[in-house]
Amino acid sequence: MSTNDVKEKEVLVSVKHVDVTFTNGRKKFRAVTDANFEIYRGETFALVGESGSGKTTIARAIIRLNDISAGEIKFQGKKINGKLSKEDKQWVVRNIQMIFQDPAASLNERATIDYCVSEGLYNFNLFENEEDRVRKVDWALEQVGLLPEHKSRYPHEFSGGQRQRVGIARALIMEPSFIIADEPISALDVSIRAQVLNLMNKFKKENDLTYMFIAHDLSVVRYFADRIAVIHLGRIVEIAPSVELFRYPLHPYTNSLLQAVPMPDPEIEKAKTFNAYDASQEVMDETSRLREVRPGHLVFMADSEVEKYKQKLEDMEKLHHAE
Amino acid sequence: MTEMDKELFTFQRADDSESEHIAAPIYSYWRSVFRKFFSSKIAIVMMILAGIVILLSIFQPMISGYDPMKTPYINTPSMKYIRPNLTYWFGTDDKGNSLFDAVWAGTRNSLFISFMATTITTVVGVAVGMWWGFSKRVDVVMIEVYNVISNIPATLVAMILVYAIGSGIWQLIFALSITSWVGTAYFIRVQVMIIRDREYNLASRCLGTSTFKIITHNILPYLISVIMTAVSRDIPSFISYEVFLSFVGVGLSEKDPSLGRMIQQYSPYLVSTPYLFWIPVVVSAFISVSLYIVGQTLADASDPRTHMI
Numbered sequence: 250m251s252t253n254d255v256k257e258k259e260v261l262v263s264v265k266h267v268d269v270t271f272t273n274g275r276k277k278f279r280a281v282t283d284a285n286f287e288i289y290r291g292e293t294f295a296l297v298g299e300s301g302s303g304k305t306t307i308a309r310a311i312i313r314l315n316d317i318s319a320g321e322i323k324f325q326g327k328k329i330n331g332k333l334s335k336e337d338k339q340w341v342v343r344n345i346q347m348i349f350q351d352p353a354a355s356l357n358e359r360a361t362i363d364y365c366v367s368e369g370l371y372n373f374n375l376f377e378n379e380e381d382r383v384r385k386v387d388w389a390l391e392q393v394g395l396l397p398e399h400k401s402r403y404p405h406e407f408s409g410g411q412r413q414r415v416g417i418a419r420a421l422i423m424e425p426s427f428i429i430a431d432e433p434i435s436a437l438d439v440s441i442r443a444q445v446l447n448l449m450n451k452f453k454k455e456n457d458l459t460y461m462f463i464a465h466d467l468s469v470v471r472y473f474a475d476r477i478a479v480i481h482l483g484r485i486v487e488i489a490p491s492v493e494l495f496r497y498p499l500h501p502y503t504n505s506l507l508q509a510v511p512m513p514d515p516e517i518e519k520a521k522t523f524n525a526y527d528a529s530q531e532v533m534d535e536t537s538r539l540r541e542v543r544p545g546h547l548v549f550m551a552d553s554e555v556e557k558y559k560q561k562l563e564d565m566e567k568l569h570h571a572e
Numbered sequence: 573m574t575e576m577d578k579e580l581f582t583f584q585r586a587d588d589s590e591s592e593h594i595a596a597p598i599y600s601y602w603r604s605v606f607r608k609f610f611s612s613k614i615a616i617v618m619m620i621l622a623g624i625v626i627l628l629s630i631f632q633p634m635i636s637g638y639d640p641m642k643t644p645y646i647n648t649p650s651m652k653y654i655r656p657n658l659t660y661w662f663g664t665d666d667k668g669n670s671l672f673d674a675v676w677a678g679t680r681n682s683l684f685i686s687f688m689a690t691t692i693t694t695v696v697g698v699a700v701g702m703w704w705g706f707s708k709r710v711d712v713v714m715i716e717v718y719n720v721i722s723n724i725p726a727t728l729v730a731m732i733l734v735y736a737i738g739s740g741i742w743q744l745i746f747a748l749s750i751t752s753w754v755g756t757a758y759f760i761r762v763q764v765m766i767i768r769d770r771e772y773n774l775a776s777r778c779l780g781t782s783t784f785k786i787i788t789h790n791i792l793p794y795l796i797s798v799i800m801t802a803v804s805r806d807i808p809s810f811i812s813y814e815v816f817l818s819f820v821g822v823g824l825s826e827k828d829p830s831l832g833r834m835i836q837q838y839s840p841y842l843v844s845t846p847y848l849f850w851i852p853v854v855v856s857a858f859i860s861v862s863l864y865i866v867g868q869t870l871a872d873a874s875d876p877r878t879h880m881i
Contacts, residue, residue, distance in 0.1 A: 312778055342780035354771040358876065359601075359793035369779040396592050403599050405876075411592070419779065 258289035260326075261427060261459050262311065267320035267330075269306050269483075280306045281483045284320070285539060288427075293453065293460040295474035295491070297467055297506065303483040304463045305350075308429045311461070312347050313338070324427070339373060346420035350432040352412035356404035362415055363400035366390065369423045389418040393448060410441035414448065421452060429461045434469065446473055468510045471495060476545075479503045481526075485539065489546040497565045499548045499558050501530040601876065608873035615869035622862040625855070629679035638673035640829045645669070653845050662851050665838070671848065675855055678829040683859065685741060685830075686810035689748040694803055696753040698795075701760025702787050705768060714757070721754045730813075731822045739825040744817070748810060756802055763795055797875035804867015808860035815856055831856045 269281040281303040288294040296304045309315040311322055313329065322330040329341050349355035356365050366386050369375070376382035387397045393414035404412055413433060420428055430449065434442040450473070452458055464470050470477055471491060478488040479502060487500040498504050505526040512518055536552040542562055550558055609615060645651035645668025656663040662671035704714045733747035767773070768791070776786050811831075817823035818832025819839075831852050838848040872878055 309774075314774055314777065339780060342778065347775070347778045349771050349775055351771060355775045357772045357776070357790050357793075360789065364789075368776060368781060372780040372782075372785075394588070394592065396589055399592075399594070401598055402594060406594055406596060406599060416775075419775070423779070 260287045261290045262288040263323045265321045268318045270318040292475040295462045295470035295477045298480035346425040348430040348433045389422040393418045427459045431463045486549040502526045604879040605873045618862040618865040632676035636673040638677040643667040678831045681830045688745045689810045690806040692749040693752045697756025701757035704761040705764025734822045800871035808864045
């Protein structure tokens with residue numbers, strides 16, 4: 250997908266100047282600072298950063314689990330943060346769903362799979378009669394490769410991959426248009442990861458879904474995401490289409506993240522020099538903000554750094570063409 | 573090389589759904605609870621003991637029609653202080669009444685008071701504790717209520733209340749449970765706060781589940797075993813509470829027999845006719861211990877973490 254395609258696409262989710270602050274008594278902690286991004290309909294938008302960088306906090310703010318302290322979140326052009334009417338809340342729930350990180354913790358251990366999957370249906374009476382509900386649950390389970398006989402089982406009887414698929418079925422049955430996947434594969438066995446990612450890709454095509462995919466590892470999102478945002482300490486430092494980001498990683502933090510991806514070649518790994526990121530590598534002043542260096546490629550920088558990044562990009566392009 | 577017999581082989585279809593199949597028998601929560609409970613021999617013995625005591629205390633007074641105010645043998649010295657024998661299993665007391673009848677009538681009242689007070693404490697405590705754990709506004713008020721009430725000795729409150737409203741079974745139940753629910757509510761509040769923000773509850777909220785439904789479907793089932801623990805601790809403690817209050821003379825009136833009253837009444841006979849004192853004490857201890865062990869085993873069995881082994 251070229252960057253021009255993205256420009257013409259419809260904005261599904263827009264996050265503008267969002268701050269999230271947690272208060273504990275008198276102590277305040279700013280988890281997210283001035284987050285700005287847009288997610289277009291039909292794409293997979295990845296949010297990548299280390300633990301505690303605020304990626305889950307942003308996701309939870311979008312799905313209304315966290316309050317935001319400043320800014321605005323819009324879904325299909327409609328404001329969804331702050332106080333909403335009951336109808337609007339239901340509209341958000343029906344359109345935005347979430348897949349959780351830990352499949353062991355995100356299912357109610359005391360409920361059968363039947364209840365876990367149909368919980369959303371019960372809440373909004375999304376079925377005509379009992380037969381209709383059973384049909385819908387069977388359909389959702391079949392979609393994720395589980396059997397109807399699993400309905401009477403409890404979550405602890407399933408493997409991690411199966412549980413995560415129950416989590417996907419539970420989101421899918423609501424027929425949402427936007428799914429937030431909060432590190433859906435990081436708690437899974439490596440052999441199961443591809444299975445879950447393939448399932449998610451299948452549903453994206455079949456059900457016209459948009460994903461926001463959260464990961465702490467760039468190698469996972471490389472082939473899965475259309476655009477990637479890199480977040481560090483609550484601040485988005487770089488947003489770019491994924492091909493572009495891997496070809497021209499401009500921000501020093503993105504660079505160090507990319508270096509952390511292991512290469513399956515001992516020669517390269519041996520020759521690697523690690524460039525650990527620290528804040529001294531960039532200028533931080535009141536002019537610091539996300540700036541576009543190329544269409545669709547935004548980097549967080551100060552006024553004084555614009556020339557530096559321009560030069561860096563040119564050097565990288567030369568190097569790339571020489572190869 | 574000899575040729576292999578082709579008939580030895582059959583074609584097998586590869587079926588992905590085979591690997592999804594769960595071979596274990598269908599899990600049932602209550603069946604597992606019972607299996608786990610009945611795997612403990614001591615619990616079975618204690619349950620039989622507690623069952624006998626409860627049945628005796630329900631039916632024996634109906635047959636004997638024991639009334640502490642009726643003393644037909646009070647002027648017959650030969651009927652007094654008869655040591656336990658085949659006719660009077662527990663002997664007779666200072667008024668010539670059979671102690672066997674008196675003990676079960678007393679046990680009935682003691683058990684009734686304890687069960688009622690436990691029910692009130694648990695129902696009110698759990699309901700308030702759930703609300704308390706979920707609402708920040710309730711928390712601000714309730715934590716102060718808890719601080720005040722938990723710092724006043726509950727015995728003192730019960731004694732003053734009994735003095736104020738008079739003695740009687742219902743008055744005693746009221747006096748016992750008026751403050752005790754706060755402790756249960758606080759206990760439940762802490763439990764709710766621990767599991768309130770677990771991921772599966774956040775997932776339910778993302779699916780639009782109301783707080784009430786989260787409490788009834790997500791939180792309460794998790795708390796069954798801790799509620800059972802609280803109940804199995806409360807029943808014996810209310811029995812000993814009643815015994816203590818009656819012993820110090822503020823429990824029940826003359827009309828209502830109870831284990832505590834009996835122990836208090838017969839304590840002067842500890843040297844002369846010790847069985848009058850010891851039999852109610854032993855019965856009271858039996859009830860407390862057996863109900864406590866049955867309750868604890870049931871609480872353990874109702875925790876599904878014990879089902880998997």
